[in-house]
Amino acid sequence: GQQLNQSPQSMFIQEGEDVSMNCTSSSIFNTWLWYKQDPGEGPVLLIALYKAGELTSNGRLTAQFGITRKDSFLNISASIPSDVGIYFCAGPSNFGNEKLTFGTGTRLTIIP
């Protein structure tokens, strides 16, 4: 089946630093989604990407849909404490939009 691998698996950064993470797939995706999960809560959609090469921003977050359609990137600029959490990429399976495959997650920790 489809697999989404995220790297890095975890990150420890200081407040104010920029963050970069990526997601790679063994097959082509037509949509890329980035979610964030805070402790004790469900994942919340951050950014949705629908076209190869697309670059989309949401505040300090910027995500890109890779040209090969097999990868996507998420950048966070000037990190703040509330950025702590687990970031997941996701994409619809061959079945369709109703079956999302989630990545393995990147856990972001901010060191005081």
Added chain:
Amino acid sequence: DTAVSQTPKYLVTQMGNDKSIKCEQNLGHDTMYWYKQDSKKFLKIMFSYNNKELIINETVPNRFSPKSPDKAHLNLHINSLELGDSAVYFCASSQMGSSPLHFGNGTRLTVT
């Protein structure tokens, strides 16, 4: 004004028991889901219902039986609970054909 709500938030029970988790969404979506998140935070789809009809049924043991009385509700009943069922179960909803899922805050199930 909670969008996707699950009850209970925590569920601790013994092996062999039967338990249910309830989910309701007030977003007017026509599709609802159950996802399981294991101890490594990996999110995997279990079931999906569209307008009360089952459309996705992953290879989940038949001890798990979802029920959708109407398109705003999707409950999950689990029979003969096993230790390996311990996880966080997330309900989600979306509008068919539109990828972004809206998640509830999860039910942490602990089987002892």
